[in-house]
Amino acid sequence: MEPFPPPTEQDEEEAEDWLRPQPAGGAGPSGPSKPALARSAAHRVIVHMDLDCFYAQVEMIWNPELRDKPLGVQQKNLVVTSNYEARKLGVQKLMFVKDAKEKCPQLVLVNGEDLTAYREMSYKVTELLGEFCPLVERLGLDENFVDVTEMVEERLKQLQQSACSRVCVSGHVYNNQAINLDDTRHVRLILGSQIAEELREAVYTRLGLTGCAGVAANKLLSKLVSGTFKPNQQTVLLPESRPDLIRSLDRIQKVPGIGAKTARRLEALGIRNVCDVRAFPSAALEAELGAALAQRIQKLSCGEDESPVTPWGPPQSFSDEDSFKKCSSEVEVKEKIEELLHNLLDRIHKDGRQPHTVRLTIRQFSSTDKWFNRESRQCPIPPHLIQKFGKESSDILSPLVDILLKLFRKMIDVHLPFHLTLLSVCFSNLKDLPCGKKGSIGFYLKQMSPPAGSGKRAREVEDVSQEEGN
DNA sequence: TGGGGTTAT
């Protein structure tokens, strides 16, 4: 499936992850194969792209009148994102609506609980990046990693042939470090910064979105460096500045891959920052966390990350959820499930593949342990129902509701009182249609354009005080 | 704290 160069001696040591065939997305080196050159690339060049306040940007594209106003995107009682106008006035991410309104009474809020528009725009970005280079990995809706090593190697070759060595960095250099053009690692990263600039430019001119980029030798470093200059700028990290970037992580949880749980366990060991991790005896750390996690953490703390950029293509699951103050009767549960299913069936229909598994997730109220008391049950979808996903026949709906209510009763004894605060339905184990042919690659494109003059989306939220549920 | 996603166990 992949033009894989025959192995040589030097291959043994230098074979890097990105050289291996990728699982999905039709990824592979394009153009003429040049084995010797590709293999000599001991260094990868990775771009991390991070769109600026993504939800707010999408809203401003849909409704340009919002552009010069302080804007917040609201989900339930939270302002999950705000534009820079609002941030200047003190409205930060994940602020309570109440606090945000206090800080900034002129704040305009739009409801962002329906992610459809964001999701569609997000895939357009990933797809656009995929036009430049096949190795694009998504992280959430607003971030992408791009492995531009191959592009850099091509440009490096051209540069070396053209005898004129005028290369100029695009954007910032981390720490303002001096560039050494005799160091090919520097030159590669500079070429990477030029590519990053082109990617950002394309995303802006074709989709109207601004964002930041970081350029470095692996995913971890590119992600860390991309945030150094914040709205709509980019930064490249040269190898000599790597220790500085790593040291700037004052708290261990800022290392991507180390979340709340491990951070707390590490803190119990007296480990607060990256330097502490490295100073800590490996054996003791492995005894505490297990070998796999301990070794990963120590690598990350040194800025080492060999994980490849892995394109996923279309999503591997579709889910829809809703949270609320209270849901305590089976009838309400059924209504909520029907709502969730409507949205999901539509999305699955547009996708074209068929799910083979359904899952229901609930969250029960508990005053202690405020969040994260979720449980779920899943089951295979009966084959005769699977067939019906392609058709628009709405008689899939009630059998699915029945299945989901059975799953619900596995978790909740409906004769006893209950108090739910969240319901979620997830379809997974997606498979292409048996007929084949059309379902190939390309991966995802929906037709949707901003409503031009057709009025605002009626999504503005005037009154925040309304409650859901009973 | 939302409304999603992923992988590892």
Next chain:
DNA sequence: ATAACCC
């Protein structure tokens, strides 16, 4: 099925 991670 859960638990961890990411946004």
